Amino acid sequence: MTDLFRFYRQPELQNPSLIVGFSEDAGELAPKVIDYLNEKIKGESFCEIEPSEFFSLGGVAIENDVAQFPEGKFYCGERKDLVIFKGSEPRLERYQFLQTVLDVAVHHCKIKELYTISGTISSIAHTTPRSILTVFNQPEFQEKLRGYGLEDMNWEGWPALNSFLLWVAERRNIPGVSLWPVIPFYLAAVDDSKAQKMVLEFLDRRFGLGIDFSDINEAVAEQNERMAQLRTRSPEVDNYIQKLESNLTLTQEENEKLVREVEGFLRRKD
């Protein structure tokens, strides 16, 4: 077995929190939020998880014409109280992978809290007031974050990797929360700036980051404008979104059509 992680340098940190996002996410939420945060705090990678134990390396996957390679990197920047992990979801030995993430975070970074980010898809309209659903691994931590406008999640079913990570963290007595901003299903395959902004606003408030949101505000306004254009051009799309705004359910066929129209329109514009 190779070493499971490799340090480039030892970062200077003080009681940091760990923010985790995996690359495969609805609306590309987690990677976008992580990249945005890294840019704001001038984050640089200081450690990476070796992929050989956690990914099948018989070749490379190609996505959007480009060859991919699994990554799992830790970042820190100007802030001594933040460590960021951005990685591909492991395909093999997931428990060992999550333990490795926490080994680095606990033994080498001395983290005190864990935050994970991922989008959750819902049958809502993009104009509907949004929320961040949350899952905590300790009630005390849940109480501590009351007042941030977070909403409690209820769910029973197949566990996401972030839920698995929360559970592993709890076994090591690390308080953690998974942040699940709600993403309209028809924006799941494209960018959802509004959901990204909600998470960033929470993190900004929680860690006092002093983020200037003007760029992301522009992105949100642009997305709203493009969606408005689409609604004007396509009465059918407008009708579907109106139904969603009125809490009505679309048929499977309508759902699929809406997804196709929105994706096609937003991508063409890109």
Next chain:
Amino acid sequence: MGIRLYEEPELENPVLIASWPGIGNIGIIAVNYLRQMVKAQEFGEIEPWDFFEPRRVLIEGGLLKELEFPSSKFFFQRTRNRDLVFFVGEQQPTETGTQYPGGRKVLEMANLVLDVALRFGCRRVYVSGAALAPVHHTARPRVWAVPNSESLVSEVKSYENAILMSDVEGRGGQGNITGLNGLLLGVAKKRGLEAVCVLGEIPIYFQGLPMIYPKASRSVLEVLTEILEIEIDFSILDKVVAQVERGIGNLEEQFYQQAPPEVAERIRDWLESFKSKPAESRPITEEDQKWIKEHIDELFKREDEGDDRPL
């Protein structure tokens, strides 16, 4: 990675009876039925997270309440003639990156099971599984018994309705037992424990079908209860056996009614050939085999894949 024991029962020369799911769930149904009939009590488990992925999460009011993994549990019971330790695994660890049992983890699990067996003084292990055989589903399944040492051969021969591998037509004493139900025999041998694997026959044409085959579980149970000198009530199992038999019969009839006559006739002939002793079966060409394999799945295909009922 470890074992968690809730209590340390005092047991006298117990035997271990173990099983994991496999083809037709023959072994695990037999072992679970026996465990329930003797009212065995749970006393420990193998911690699952190093072996398995979680399969369910429960989140209530924003709190992660439970992450559920496949279980691997130990039970014990003292019976009139001997003390029993049961191990029941809900899932077999798989080879990294595949869906098939194998690799480092199955060896680790086998060793953990035997660690507990040895800790409580077990010197004998019984494992149970399935044997794919050229038999018809209306026949009483035999039990293939595979010991892990020559010294056990004469004992195994004495079990009613059990045969050695050398008694299986065309096998010449050779074969293999895949997965943990087989591996435990080998690991037990390495660690100086006597072990016997009892495999209930299941028709080869049921291979790969998502079904249980409790008739073979009953055969396995008959052998196990004889060995262990335990009397149990088979009536609940017999009801399940009858239900599955009816299900198979109904599907067969439906298929014959709906399939094109030439397909129905060919399948009927092929299935009938399993009613004769395997050595007397009529020869079948590779082409025939291929054609029949393609159609037999249709015969026993479940209408609703999400339905957990037998067949």
